[in-house]
Amino acid sequence: MSSARPMVSGAAATAAPDTAPPSDSKPRRRRARARRGREPLHVALLWLGPALALILGVVVWPVVELVRASLSRYSITGLRRGDAGLENFRQVLANDALDTVLVNTLVWVVAVVALTMLVSLGVAQFLNKDFRGRRLVRWAVIVPWAASLVITARLFTLIYSYYYGVLNALLLKIGLIDTPIDFLGSDAWVMPSMVAVGVFVSIPFTAYVLVAGLNAIPGDVYEAARLDGASPWQAWRLVTLPLLRPAIMVATVLNMIYVFNSFPIIYTLNESNPGFGHDTTITFMYKLAFKSAEKDVGQSAAAGLFNVCIILIAVLAYLRITRWRKES
Amino acid sequence: MRVISSWTAGAARLGVFAAAVTLGLAACSGGTGAGSSSEKATKIKLVAAEYSKDHTKAFWDQFAKTYHDKTGYTLDVQIVSWDDIDQQSSTMVQNNNPPDILNLNAYASYAKDGLLYNADEVLSDSVKSDLLDTFVKSGTYDGKLYGMPDLSSARAMFYNKTLFKSAGIAAPPKTWAEFEDAASKIKALGGGAIGYGLPLGPEEAQGEFSIWTFNNGGDWKKDGAWTVNSPENIATLTFLKGLAGKGLTQNNPGKTNRQDVFDLFASGKVGMVVGFSPLAATLDEAKKVDYGVAPMPTSQAGSEPKTFGVTDYLMAFKKDGNREAVKAFYDLYYQKDQVNTFIKAEGFLPVTKSGVEAFRADPALSSLGTYLDTLPNAQLTPTDDPAWDRVKLAVQQNLGTAITGDPKTVLDKLQAQAEGK
Numbered sequence: 001m002s003s004a005r006p007m008v009s010g011a012a013a014t015a016a017p018d019t020a021p022p023s024d025s026k027p028r029r030r031r032a033r034a035r036r037g038r039e040p041l042h043v044a045l046l047w048l049g050p051a052l053a054l055i056l057g058v059v060v061w062p063v064v065e066l067v068r069a070s071l072s073r074y075s076i077t078g079l080r081r082g083d084a085g086l087e088n089f090r091q092v093l094a095n096d097a098l099d100t101v102l103v104n105t106l107v108w109v110v111a112v113v114a115l116t117m118l119v120s121l122g123v124a125q126f127l128n129k130d131f132r133g134r135r136l137v138r139w140a141v142i143v144p145w146a147a148s149l150v151i152t153a154r155l156f157t158l159i160y161s162y163y164y165g166v167l168n169a170l171l172l173k174i175g176l177i178d179t180p181i182d183f184l185g186s187d188a189w190v191m192p193s194m195v196a197v198g199v200f201v202s203i204p205f206t207a208y209v210l211v212a213g214l215n216a217i218p219g220d221v222y223e224a225a226r227l228d229g230a231s232p233w234q235a236w237r238l239v240t241l242p243l244l245r246p247a248i249m250v251a252t253v254l255n256m257i258y259v260f261n262s263f264p265i266i267y268t269l270n271e272s273n274p275g276f277g278h279d280t281t282i283t284f285m286y287k288l289a290f291k292s293a294e295k296d297v298g299q300s301a302a303a304g305l306f307n308v309c310i311i312l313i314a315v316l317a318y319l320r321i322t323r324w325r326k327e328s
Numbered sequence: 329m330r331v332i333s334s335w336t337a338g339a340a341r342l343g344v345f346a347a348a349v350t351l352g353l354a355a356c357s358g359g360t361g362a363g364s365s366s367e368k369a370t371k372i373k374l375v376a377a378e379y380s381k382d383h384t385k386a387f388w389d390q391f392a393k394t395y396h397d398k399t400g401y402t403l404d405v406q407i408v409s410w411d412d413i414d415q416q417s418s419t420m421v422q423n424n425n426p427p428d429i430l431n432l433n434a435y436a437s438y439a440k441d442g443l444l445y446n447a448d449e450v451l452s453d454s455v456k457s458d459l460l461d462t463f464v465k466s467g468t469y470d471g472k473l474y475g476m477p478d479l480s481s482a483r484a485m486f487y488n489k490t491l492f493k494s495a496g497i498a499a500p501p502k503t504w505a506e507f508e509d510a511a512s513k514i515k516a517l518g519g520g521a522i523g524y525g526l527p528l529g530p531e532e533a534q535g536e537f538s539i540w541t542f543n544n545g546g547d548w549k550k551d552g553a554w555t556v557n558s559p560e561n562i563a564t565l566t567f568l569k570g571l572a573g574k575g576l577t578q579n580n581p582g583k584t585n586r587q588d589v590f591d592l593f594a595s596g597k598v599g600m601v602v603g604f605s606p607l608a609a610t611l612d613e614a615k616k617v618d619y620g621v622a623p624m625p626t627s628q629a630g631s632e633p634k635t636f637g638v639t640d641y642l643m644a645f646k647k648d649g650n651r652e653a654v655k656a657f658y659d660l661y662y663q664k665d666q667v668n669t670f671i672k673a674e675g676f677l678p679v680t681k682s683g684v685e686a687f688r689a690d691p692a693l694s695s696l697g698t699y700l701d702t703l704p705n706a707q708l709t710p711t712d713d714p715a716w717d718r719v720k721l722a723v724q725q726n727l728g729t730a731i732t733g734d735p736k737t738v739l740d741k742l743q744a745q746a747e748g749k
Contacts, residue, residue: 069422075440075441077417077438078420079443163595180579185579185580185584272531272585272588273583274528274582274724274729289418290414290415291530291725293718293721295717297422
């Protein structure tokens with residue numbers, strides 16, 4: 001059936017000129033058809049060239065360099081000393097701190113993304129309501145997103161500070177604690193403190209993706225739900241949430257990637273802690289190259305390639321579990 | 329399905345073409361860059377660390393102008409913050425594009441990799457003989473001077489006179505026992521007073537530990553062998569851990585950086601801290617804390633106090649045709665009116681014999697007397713050993729863990745790392 005159709009339309013097309021007045025319209029139309037079908041290669045290249053050059057220069061080239069670096073032996077100065085084979089990968093896998101770093105990464109990504117999604121669902125609902133000053137609130141929510149991450153992180157080191165921090169002063173004042181908490185030095189507190197900042201900076205983007213999702217839900221489905229006697233909670237759970245699913249999934253995937261790759265927050269808040277105790281794979285990779293006793297560009301590049309694999313696998317696994325394709 | 333496969337085929341073809349174009353461009357740009365190899369360089373590049381926002385750039389810009397006027401060579405100046413300079417220099421070497429002159433706190437690994445000129449090649453005899461012997465020693469790798477010192481600093485004990493007076497401490501402590509006693513008395517004042525600010529966090533743990541252990545007869549290396557886990561060093565680290573355990577230091581000293589301790593001292597909460605001349609400059613400007621500077625206490629009564637000296641380096645990379653320009657750079661930098669002006673503006677200490685004399689003669693610098701006396705005998709870390717460049721990082725990343733862990737275990741591990749096991 002489907003293979004027959006083009007033949008019919010093709011026959012109609014060839015038949016059409018016979019009924020039309022005899023003119024030079026026939027070859028012109030053919031040329032038009034050919035042009036629509038496929039442009040010659042050089043014309044296509046002209047249009048695609050800039051984009052391709054950009055992709056090659058910005059995406060492909062660095063990857064090639066990264067792979068080359070991961071297979072090379074480097075001196076501490078950065079001088080290339082020859083091929084290393086897979087030695088760098090072996091060294092990274094043999095690193096004593098690797099287990100800690102992987103657990104930290106898992107905790108960091110899962111906690112930040114989950115909490116961000118939870119809070120953002122609420123924030124998005126709120127921003128979607130019509131109230132006086134909504135525009136102002138919407139702008140205010142953007143601020144943490146617009147501010148540079150390094151500056152935000154630096155600000156939080158002041159807020160968290162043991163001696164001068166606003167947070168400790170506040171908690172002491174309202175009598176919640178008797179002695180200050182070392183938010184960035186006590187092993188129990190460092191990760192929760194970093195997660196809080198991670199959530200804080202991830203909310204704006206997530207909330208806006210969800211607001212867009214909410215706006216796309218037509219009003220009549222709520223009307224139908226109300227007519228069928230659904231309570232507000234039921235309407236939200238049975239109508240809003242399923243219809244918001246594509247937006248939630250987009251926000252989750254993008255957040256997973258952003259949060260996994262987040263460097264400034266962890267690096268800045270964790271600055272005064274020695275060793276790899278609170279590092280994720282991203283700061284681990286940086287310290288391998290420049291700060292730790294390894295100081296080895298090759299190992300760092302190998303760790304970088306592992307990072308790419310980890311996040312790809314994590315995202316694919318998430319999409320598989322949530323059956324992304326069925327929804328789209 | 330077919331659509332996709334034909335699209336991929338097309339994309340692959342385009343990709344090959346575009347790759348060829350890119351490679352062609354890369355080849356072209358590579359060609360122009362390498363073209364001038366056999367000629368004499370008329371332009372050299374300096375990558376310098378930023379000691380201060382106010383003075384570093386101003387000095388080097390002025391220097392570049394004088395250099396151009398006097399020699400005809402052009403000096404391209406790039407100032408990099410201390411946070412980024414390791415990364416930047418490493419990247420430049422990786423890309424086979426090092427600067428002609430690099431200002432850094434390490435040089436031996438670069439000398440070992442054969443990247444540097446030695447003093448015989450680029451330093452005039454008059455300049456070389458003017459350098460302080462301590463720094464010539466620390467800048468010498470394998471019998472030749474590669475690490476030309478740009479400036480130096482020496483550490484001493486800063487104490488808060490107001491807190492000392494309130495606590496009834498008559499004079500700065502001379503021994504570790506007196507020191508501990510003083511710290512306890514300050515802590516006993518209450519109101520958040522801290523006896524001693526101890527920074528063993530990753531920023532500069534090796535510096536803090538060095539000055540303490542030097543005053544206990546310890547060192548990193550003795551007679552060419554690593555002594556990281558020597559009994560003296562273990563005793564020193566145990567003593568510092570003990571201070572933390574008794575609550576005589578600020579909270580969590582293993583995770584406190586030097587700058588944080590300086591800030592605490594500047595707020596007037598801390599009784600004592602190991603500082604250097606830039607800290608004095610900050611305190612003088614703020615005029616908040618009435619402080620004194622004293623030699624470090626020693627573990628045993630009657631032994632000579634030692635100071636810990638630090639120098640940074642200006643090293644020169646071997647590149648085709650740049651030797652004359654580099655030599656002219658050093659000749660100008662070590663002129664009295666250049667090197668001393670720079671060091672004075674940044675608040676550090678001289679590296680030349682003539683500089684020490686000039687500083688001593690300058691009434692405005694009378695407060696530096698303590699440092700100038702001790703400078704020629706200052707003890708340094710083994711910067712002349714390329715292995716130290718790695719050991720230093722290991723120390724920075726691990727020493728602080730001894731505050732909650734076992735000092736001997738931590739130092740044993742560092743010793744093994746130093747010996748390359």
